[in-house]
Amino acid sequence: MRNGIEVIERQNRERLSKKRRKHIDRVRRTAAELAERFGIRPGPVDIAAVVHDMDRETPTGELLRMAKTNGLELVRSDLDNPVLLHGPVAAWRLENEFGVFDRDIIEAVRCHTFGHTGLGAVGHVIFAADYLEPGRAYLTDRERSAILMRATLAEVVCAVIDHNRARYGSLDSRTAAMYQELTESGTWRA
Ligand SMILES: [Fe+2]
Ligand SMILES: [Fe+2]
Secondary structure, three states, X not given: OHHHHHHHHHHHHHHOOHHHHHHHXXXXXXXXXXXXXXXXXXXXXXXXXXXXXXXXXXXHHHHHHHHHHOOOOOOHHHHHOHHHHHHHHHHHHHHHOOOOOOXXXXXXXXXXOOOOOOOXXXXXXHHHHHHHOOOOOOOOHHHHHHHHOOOOHHHHHHHHHHHHHHHHOOOOHHHHHHHHHHHHOOOOOO
């Protein structure tokens, strides 16, 4: 897959704006820090970070077409705002165009925007790193460090979701379900 990651990095250089590539670089660094701190395999985390937004600038008509043609699950909010399909489409391409079959990587890419119940450690790292990378203007440095210093990965993810809920006043149902799962799992402390 190291060769594969180079192909994807080249494709990102060709298809994504500089702004997006800088975001991806910051997600990689934040994800690598979280992975080291919580003892999670760094290789899959790095691949998922590089890939997670590879379709973020793909035209929405193309995202919808790919989702429909390839039988991806579509919910109401995806139809209202097809840019939300960039994770599922990237996950599909990773498996079908790049031949990556590591479930941890695929689910991390697919679910990076909203999370999902049953998401594994790689997925939790990418979900948190995407929200916490230092280019995000909605977080102060103080808030960012307070979240990053939480004792477990599950606590970091829950603190991200708490911040997100305070920002928007509500949560996507998939995010709410993941929060409930983590808070009930015993790996999270209030
Ligand atoms: Fe994204
Ligand atoms: Fe992202």
